[in-house]
Amino acid sequence: MRIVVVSGKGGAGKTTFSVILSILLSKEVDIELIDSDVEEPNSNLFLNSALESASVYRKIPRLNSEICTGCGKCADICAYNSVVMVKQKPLIFTDLCHSCGGCVEVCPVNALTEADDKYGEIGSGTSGNMMFKEGRIDVGKIQSPMLIKELLADKSSDRVQIVDAPPGTACNTVQALYGADFALIVAEPTPFGTSDFKLIHELTRVMNIDSAVVVNKDEGYSKDFYKLCESLEVPVLAAVAFDEKLSQYYSVGNLKGYLENEDITSYKGAVDGLKSLIMSEKKNG
Amino acid sequence: MVDTIAVISGKGGTGKSSLTRAFFELEKNAYAADCDVDGANLFVSLDHDIVESEDFIAGFDYEIDAEKCVHCSKCEKLCRFGAIKDFKIDSFLCEGCNVCYYVCGSEAVKKSPKNCGKIHRAKSNAGFFVYGRLVAGEENSGKMVSRVREISKKHAEEIGSAMLIIDGPPGVGCPVIASVTATTGVVIVTEPTLSGLSDLKRAAGLVTGMNIPVSIVINRADINTEICEQIEKFAADNALSFAGRINYSAIFNESQRDRRSVVSYEESSAADEVKKVWKNIRKDLLKQEK
Numbered sequence: 001m002r003i004v005v006v007s008g009k010g011g012a013g014k015t016t017f018s019v020i021l022s023i024l025l026s027k028e029v030d031i032e033l034i035d036s037d038v039e040e041p042n043s044n045l046f047l048n049s050a051l052e053s054a055s056v057y058r059k060i061p062r063l064n065s066e067i068c069t070g071c072g073k074c075a076d077i078c079a080y081n082s083v084v085m086v087k088q089k090p091l092i093f094t095d096l097c098h099s100c101g102g103c104v105e106v107c108p109v110n111a112l113t114e115a116d117d118k119y120g121e122i123g124s125g126t127s128g129n130m131m132f133k134e135g136r137i138d139v140g141k142i143q144s145p146m147l148i149k150e151l152l153a154d155k156s157s158d159r160v161q162i163v164d165a166p167p168g169t170a171c172n173t174v175q176a177l178y179g180a181d182f183a184l185i186v187a188e189p190t191p192f193g194t195s196d197f198k199l200i201h202e203l204t205r206v207m208n209i210d211s212a213v214v215v216n217k218d219e220g221y222s223k224d225f226y227k228l229c230e231s232l233e234v235p236v237l238a239a240v241a242f243d244e245k246l247s248q249y250y251s252v253g254n255l256k257g258y259l260e261n262e263d264i265t266s267y268k269g270a271v272d273g274l275k276s277l278i279m280s281e282k283k284n285g
Numbered sequence: 286m287v288d289t290i291a292v293i294s295g296k297g298g299t300g301k302s303s304l305t306r307a308f309f310e311l312e313k314n315a316y317a318a319d320c321d322v323d324g325a326n327l328f329v330s331l332d333h334d335i336v337e338s339e340d341f342i343a344g345f346d347y348e349i350d351a352e353k354c355v356h357c358s359k360c361e362k363l364c365r366f367g368a369i370k371d372f373k374i375d376s377f378l379c380e381g382c383n384v385c386y387y388v389c390g391s392e393a394v395k396k397s398p399k400n401c402g403k404i405h406r407a408k409s410n411a412g413f414f415v416y417g418r419l420v421a422g423e424e425n426s427g428k429m430v431s432r433v434r435e436i437s438k439k440h441a442e443e444i445g446s447a448m449l450i451i452d453g454p455p456g457v458g459c460p461v462i463a464s465v466t467a468t469t470g471v472v473i474v475t476e477p478t479l480s481g482l483s484d485l486k487r488a489a490g491l492v493t494g495m496n497i498p499v500s501i502v503i504n505r506a507d508i509n510t511e512i513c514e515q516i517e518k519f520a521a522d523n524a525l526s527f528a529g530r531i532n533y534s535a536i537f538n539e540s541q542r543d544r545r546s547v548v549s550y551e552e553s554s555a556a557d558e559v560k561k562v563w564k565n566i567r568k569d570l571l572k573q574e575k
Contacts, residue, residue: 170424192326
């Protein structure tokens, strides 16, 4: 089973909730936490798991210009302007390439072959009885959706997967949500947070994924936000007040300390909500 | 050419939009562009009238015509994105690469231009601004950023604006690269947390790799002064400008609700700090100020 933690807005508390809920749930359920915010992965700052890292490669085309006849079919098929014809020879901009293999496929004389290009890393490790995995794209590469797809390709795990998703509502988030059994939306009930919440909720609806909300950093001006959830018929599992102490613990990467030392009853609704979800999923196979 | 300053952060939620909103108001004769197209917020905090809107058409939707399809499976075999199954295309997996369309021997794959969202040009008290709103789940956010910049730059030049301020997206990916490319300078707004520092390093690496000057701002500085010092040291070690610290203030959220900018709360320390930071950013990033 896979639960994806999303928010639309950055900084709403995706990582905080992913880590806290994973730790609390892992006392009773086998959990694998996956950080799919590959542009800025942060979950492991709170787990300090020693990661084993593996490079991830993509395919990029390489031209043998001696064979090339300059027919231009490669440039013709390329949808990303990654191959363009200059003086009847293809010029390849690998930065823009999506590794679709189209140019190689249509070349009538096999002048194009594919080579490996490293574009990121996938790290894996453990933290307590929890498994952990993260993707980390090389700075300057634009293939984040590809890396997220690679990171989340395996859904066969017996463990409940909790996925810390990237911000936004575009390609990266779509890939993180693809194949999800459930989306947990972390929402900040501010005007910015509300605007972004509407977008991410719409995305889960379009992708046909059931969702629930946890309200974070509630400062007491949130009546309209709860009304909105009601009208959208999204259940609110928990509401967590703004807590300066949490910011302190968060700042030094010590969410574990927060869970040990502070009052965390407001997270209970979220833990219980997910637990009953996991149980009913197990029952229904 | 109009000076262009992009505000990014790496980590989301550090206060990019609130600060951009404030800078926009502080800078006389500025133009703004919200390039966080899949989570635009500037329009939320600015009373505005939309002057002009355009559909953003990019890429194609692909579909298999069941009547023409001869079930040869060639497209399915060649699709690297696993988007074709049972002679149907899954739009959430499709990356619009064109291969199925190109290789189909029976012209069964149809493609139609895709409407990915809307771009609005609006007028506010602080000045004109342009914002894009990508349809949730759509691709081509980087291309939309480029189009938002194109429209805002053209109009800013027409009306003689002195500066274009870009509210950028979080992360270091495609839309961020499109937001910072060919700007005069980039402001990175961070916060004194290990996450903020880690994300700052990646964002700064991206921008300096493009040879664009960087000025760093710490927001909610009082969360952790020790990490503030680490951030300032990182700036100094890498010869990046440091524009200053802004302490936590409830005024940031209040200003969103009131649709005002932080600097309009005249007597507040938040307003003073933001003003000081903007002054330093101008000094750091604008050539004529040096």
